[in-house]
């Protein structure tokens with residue numbers, strides 16, 4: 001298999017991003033991180049390209065993604081990329097992800113990307129009006145095309 005993308009999504013933004021990248025890469029399996037939560041032991045993807053896609057929660061990665069990253073064995077991966085979707089700020093979540101991977105083994109992310117999506121946390125910011133969301137989504141789409149170009153090269 002050429003690629004495997006592990007994703008976590010709360011409201012669908014990161015799933016949409018993961019699906020788009022998978023479609024553009026081709027020969028790519030999409031695996032929900034939630035489906036691995038109750039499985040024991042380490043996770044060793046057998047794919048040349050390994051992607052991790054998730055939202056930013058409170059300027060970090062969601063706890064379930066952090067727990068997943070602590071179990072990820074990248075010894076068979078040729079290229080590893082991370083993508084966070086966010087509503088505003090919090091790209092440092094990618095450093096957190098990279099650090100977690102590096103704690104476990106002598107390698108982390110080869111590339112890291114941020115995709116701005118509609119915010120989904122009204123406690124932090126008002127939901128953008130529909131028209132503005134369309135613009136955000138179009139920009140995200142273009143961004144994902146670029147990312148796939150880099151991640152698939």
Ligand SMILES: Cc1cc2nc3c(=O)[nH]c(=O)nc-3n(C[C@H](O)[C@H](O)[C@H](O)COP(=O)(O)O)c2cc1C
Pocket residue numbers: 008009010011012013014015054055056057058059060085086087088089090117118119120121124
């Ligand atoms: C609990 C929670 C915390 C969030 N914290 C941040 C944040 O720190 N920075 C940010 O830009 N967006 C934040 N967001 C917005 C999400 O990262 C953003 O909308 C993301 O695209 C949602 O992806 P999803 O639909 O895959 O869950 C937060 C959302 C939730 C629900």
